Amino acid sequence: MAVSKTEFRQAMSRLGAAVHIVSTDGPAGRAGFTASAVCSVTDEPPTLLVCLNRNASAYAAVKRNAVLCVNTLAAGHQAISDLFGGKTPQDQRFEAAEWTRGATGAPLLADAAVSFDCRVVDCSAVGTHDVLICEVVGTALGGASHGLVYFDRRYHEVAAA
Numbered sequence: 001m002a003v004s005k006t007e008f009r010q011a012m013s014r015l016g017a018a019v020h021i022v023s024t025d026g027p028a029g030r031a032g033f034t035a036s037a038v039c040s041v042t043d044e045p046p047t048l049l050v051c052l053n054r055n056a057s058a059y060a061a062v063k064r065n066a067v068l069c070v071n072t073l074a075a076g077h078q079a080i081s082d083l084f085g086g087k088t089p090q091d092q093r094f095e096a097a098e099w100t101r102g103a104t105g106a107p108l109l110a111d112a113a114v115s116f117d118c119r120v121v122d123c124s125a126v127g128t129h130d131v132l133i134c135e136v137v138g139t140a141l142g143g144a145s146h147g148l149v150y151f152d153r154r155y156h157e158v159a160a161a
């Protein structure tokens with residue numbers, strides 16, 4: 001391999017990214033994980049992609065429920081980001097915040113900067129991850145004045161204007 005995993009991660013740490021809690025609920029139960037690998041694909045139809053490690057504890061639930069919500073974090077959400085990015089049992093993760101429910105049944109984080117309620121419409125396995133293609137069926141705009149960016153393995157708060 002020309003580029004090692006370590007070298008790739010070190011290089012990736014230089015890309016600033018929004019950070020999200022990706023949540024799901026349905027027949028396979030409620031689960032969620034922290035994600036920075038989220039991207040807009042097309043607006044016809046409105047579509048996001050989400051990359052999910054197949055070893056993650058949320059993986060089976062996301063796949064079987066086939067719905068998810070991308071909850072984009074705002075300033076002050078560092079602790080919940082760490083909670084959903086760690087080894088905490090799934091139910092304890094959800095106790096740390098307030099949630100409502102989207103049309104798909106996926107949990108919406110009450111004070112997210114924005115939430116995208118999605119159906120998972122396609123999936124490709126690439127290496128350790130699944131690339132989930134997610135059709136957006138609803139959005140909820142929050143009122144946060146400061147967003148959250150993950151850069152150089154740390155969180156940074158950014159003003160909206």
Ligand SMILES: NC(=O)C1=CN([C@@H]2O[C@H](COP(=O)(O)OP(=O)(O)OC[C@H]3O[C@@H](n4cnc5c(N)ncnc54)[C@H](O)[C@@H]3O)[C@@H](O)[C@H]2O)C=CC1
Nearest residue numbers: 008009010012013015035036037051052053085128129153
């Ligand atoms: N895409 C992913 O699966 C990501 C996973 N993480 C996980 O969170 C933990 C902490 O990460 P950091 O503090 O950022 O330090 P780190 O050194 O593990 O990662 C640096 C950067 O490399 C990328 N990266 C990390 N793991 C990756 C993976 N398995 N596949 C593809 N890209 C990956 C991300 O852009 C990340 O910000 C690690 O366990 C890491 O694996 C973090 C960011 C993205």
Ligand SMILES: Cc1cc2nc3c(=O)[nH]c(=O)nc-3n(C[C@H](O)[C@H](O)[C@H](O)COP(=O)(O)O)c2cc1C
Nearest residue numbers: 033034035036037051052053056057084085086087
């Ligand atoms: C800032 C940050 C960003 C992350 N981004 C992703 C991601 O995009 N995709 C992913 O599969 N895991 C990502 N992770 C790791 C998952 O959140 C974590 O592995 C997940 O919660 C699984 O842990 P568990 O198996 O203990 O539940 C990220 C972690 C952090 C802290």
